[in-house]
Amino acid sequence: MLKRITLSELCQGMYIHEFCGSWMEHPFWKSKFLLDCDKDLQRIRDSGICELWIDTSRGLDLASGESIEQVAAATEALLLAAEAPPPVRQTSLEDEVGRAVKLCNLSKAAVVAMFNDARMGQAIDTAHVQELVESISASVLRHPNALISLARLKHSDEYTYMHSVAVCALMIALARQLGLDEAQVREAGMAGLLHDIGKMTVPLEILNKPGSLTDQEFATMRGHPEAGTAILLASRQVSALVLDVCLHHHEKLDGSGYPHRLAGEQISLLARMGAVCDVYDAITSDRPYKKGWDPAESIRKMAEWSKSHFDEAVFQAFVKSLGIYPTGSLVRLQSGRLGVVLEQHGHSLLTPRVKVFFSATSKLPIPQEIIDLAKWVGRERIIGRESASVWGFRNLDELWSGLPARSGSYFDS
Incomplete structure (x- = not known):
């Protein structure tokens, strides 16, 4: 039988069926396993998980805890009483x-x-x-x-x-x-x-x-x-x-x-x-x-x-x-400035937000400025793609992402 218990009730010998909450909140990719060592027990306690499901047919049981039927009934009651969740708010x-x-x-x-x-x-x-x-x-x-x-x-x-x-x-x-x-x-x-x-x-x-x-x-x-x-x-x-x-x-x-x-x-x-x-x-x-x-x-x-x-x-x-010019693309503007595309405009593929940083005419850096091309129609536009390697730009990704220049990977090994 599946039973939901609190973290304080967890002990060695129990068979963990599932952790409650997001997979991002616990250190285990696989959640189904027999808890048989102190190291794993401590990792769970350190993770911030508050509740979890155990399978009493495959490990130790305890008198307290809620069965899956009890939890389902309580959840159904909450859903019937709840309003629709708010829409996801878009961010920058x-x-x-x-x-x-x-x-x-x-x-x-x-x-x-x-x-x-x-x-x-x-x-x-x-x-x-x-x-x-x-x-x-x-x-x-x-x-x-x-x-x-x-x-x-x-x-x-x-x-x-x-x-x-x-x-x-x-x-x-x-x-x-x-x-x-x-x-x-x-x-x-x-x-x-x-x-x-x-x-x-x-x-x-x-x-x-x-x-x-x-x-x-x-x-x-x-x-x-x-x-x-x-x-x-x-x-x-x-x-x-x-x-x-x-x-x-x-x-x-x-x-x-x-x-x-x-x-x-x-x-x-x-x-x-x-x-x-x-x-x-x-x-x-x-x-x-x-x-x-x-x-x-x-x-x-x-x-x-x-x-x-x-x-x-x-x-x-x-x-x-x-977008025709996806985020991270290097582009040349009509003014002769070079910029990296930040994000797309909702109604036009040709007018993204661009961060300009270099003059193709003087071949020198210029003060960085974010330009919303949708607001510059008739005055400024993209006239072509450019190659970062040809220009010798090594940290182009830093300009659009705001992340520090990487050595190797942005992602942990």
């Missing part, structure tokens, strides 16, 4: 970046643990995956560009894990742009988080190889969609939609993708979404064998591929969700 980029750093760090740790479980042949804990998706979804709702742009800054060594977090956030933003309902948004987020789980069957020396893959290594890498699908099928806890994205996110509209060379309408909507989100994060991220492209340049290149690679309507919605 500056405010959300701070939250997003913490969420990225926690998400990375959770995905590392989840992928390691998969590597060891253990089942995926989808309840915690769903909670992670909900946290990412809430961040994207508060500000659609903060976490998405921040996750792009991953170091090449953490690519496999943070790529899953980034694609989850991109899928959520794209699903909302396409007008999908919230249940479908959650499915899209879950699919994004789990789409590359099959890479845990690929040897690390292939995943992290700095040079070109041999034909045999490439064939091994191309097997990850089917391997991931087998892992998720074995868990028996994910939907057919999530399985489909895992299996078919490398299919292309013209039938040249893999593993099944599907074409056009043979590819599901979520898989077509997954293809766009997967490619964008891949080409904008630093990898062991190449440096990531600028966000705006990546959008331009993907537009060139769109007729053969991507569903046109899905790709257009993707661009609307990120």
Whole structure:
């Protein structure tokens, strides 16, 4: 029987079924385990968790505590009496970046643990995956560009894990742009988080190889969609939609993708979404064998591929969700000033907020200033993309994120 108890009632010998509260509030990725050591007991006491569920059929029981039936009845009474929750309040980029750093760090740790479980042949804990998706979804709702742009800054060594977090956030933003309902948004987020789980069957020396893959290594890498699908099928806890994205996110509209060379309408909507989100994060991220492209340049290149690679309507919605000049893009203004894009305007893809900091004419730094191009129509505009590497700008991400210049990664190892 499941029973909810307070932290003070917890002792060794009890089987922990679930912690109450957010997964971000406790130090354990997996919540179901037998408590059999003082170290774990102390970690739980130090975490701030107040209540938890124990399974009395698999460990010690105690006379007090509430059964799951009692809790359900009390919860139902509260829900009947409660008003609808207030809508999520959108925040500024500056405010959300701070939250997003913490969420990225926690998400990375959770995905590392989840992928390691998969590597060891253990089942995926989808309840915690769903909670992670909900946290990412809430961040994207508060500000659609903060976490998405921040996750792009991953170091090449953490690519496999943070790529899953980034694609989850991109899928959520794209699903909302396409007008999908919230249940479908959650499915899209879950699919994004789990789409590359099959890479845990690929040897690390292939995943992290700095040079070109041999034909045999490439064939091994191309097997990850089917391997991931087998892992998720074995868990028996994910939907057919999530399985489909895992299996078919490398299919292309013209039938040249893999593993099944599907074409056009043979590819599901979520898989077509997954293809766009997967490619964008891949080409904008630093990898062991190449440096990531600028966000705006990546959008331009993907537009060139769109007729053969991507569903046109899905790709257009993707661009609307990120902008033609996504956050972090280096742009040249009509005045000759260079600036980094901060965030998008709600009604125009061509008039984002930009932080100017350099004169292309004098080739000297200028006082930093934030310009809302929506308020400068007819007086100032973006006339093109620029390359940070060509100009020698090394700390461009610091300008838009407000974070200190990094050495390695913004995310904890």
